[in-house]
Amino acid sequence: MRILAIETSCDETAASIVEERRGQVIVNTNVVFSQIATHAATGGVVPNIAARLHSQNLPEVLIQATKNKKISFQAVAVTTGPGLIGCLLIGLSAAQTIVALEKKPIYGINHLEGHIYSAWLGEEAPELPALVVIVSGGHTELVLMKRHLHYQLLGSTRDDAAGEAFDKVARLLELSYPGGPAISRLAVHGNPEAYQLPISLPRKGDLDFSFSGLKAATSFLLTKLPQPLPEHLKADVAASFQSTIAQAIVRKTQFALEKYPEVQSVCLVGGVSANSHLRAQLEQMINQEGKRRFFVPKMDYCTDNAAMIGAAAVYHYLFSKPDNWYDLEADPNRQLTSNGK
Ligand code: KG4
Ligand code: ZN
DSSP: OEEEEEEOSSSEEEEEEEEEETTEEEEEEEEEEEOHHHHHTTTSOOHHHHHHHHHHHHHHHHHHHTTTTTSOOSEEEEEEESSOHHHHHHHHHHHHHHHHHHTOOEEEEEHHHHHHHGGGSSSSOOOSSEEEEEEOSSOEEEEEESSTTOOEEEEEBSSOOHHHHHHHHHHHTTOOSSHHHHHHHHHTTSOTTSSOOOOOOSOTTSOOBOOHHHHHHHHHHHHHSOSSOOHHHHHHHHHHHHHHHHHHHHHHHHHHHHHOTTOOEEEEESGGGGOHHHHHHHHHHHHHHTSSEEEOOOGGGTSSOSHHHHHHHHHHHHHSOOBOGGGOOOOTTOOOOGGGO
């Protein structure tokens, strides 16, 4: 079973062909056309420009992903939300057109479910129950997965998402968009212990996150430092901020593991999982505990891509059923619900 997957929820136009082989997901092609260069000029994604670029670039991305239609596929998967409505509609409309013309099954996939299943794109599949730590530009969530396609939301952010905090602090430091990679590049040259920033752990007992205080504290710190900020101090601020946010994520994950000792695997996914420091810190904590395995997608599958949407569709194919193309709707606020319903 080969699936053509399409992802256009934000600023990456992506298509991929994945294959299900004996319960494993094999990626045949994975094409991502990033709009970052365009949005860098405005310091963030402009929704209607993003939608226009999807509509301009999706045909070519589909041609490349199918190797000019030389790779056949038996089903189509598409992100239906959450995301920017104009952007989602471009991908959905293309997917609906393909399946209506070719009479193929379609799977409408939740973008967050795609990030979750990016952890299943490696050589080994995480064993369930899994604790999935989603850290992206729009979401920071702890999800317990006891069975495939079943998600129990244990905690989420009360304000900014982790990626959003990276992007906002990067703006304060006058770094380029997107802020996450810019901060992590700069942090390599800085001292993570240079400044004490507050670790946001709203009440120990619950598993929610809060990052707006950390952003405010960083902003306040900058008012006390010399301006224009010398490069070495900028690097110290970036390293201190990155280290604090990683500590908050590691500690909340640790609390979740204490609460749910049955967890066998911990999966770190979403754009911020590309952060080497966070990957290393979380892995170190899991290895020190020595009770469970740690999974993080390879870099290409951390930020938005269509292979992860295809991976989620493979599990819908195995454990659920397809959707009707005429029932699918783009939902900018789509919640993560079990079994995609
Ligand atoms: O998952 P993603 O591509 O899009 C959403 O679904 O939101 O995540 C994008 C976010 C951005 O906020 C970006 O700054 C952040 O992921 N990001 C990083 C890194 N690479 C991307 N944050 C920290 N370190 C990175 N290396
Ligand atoms: Zn994403």
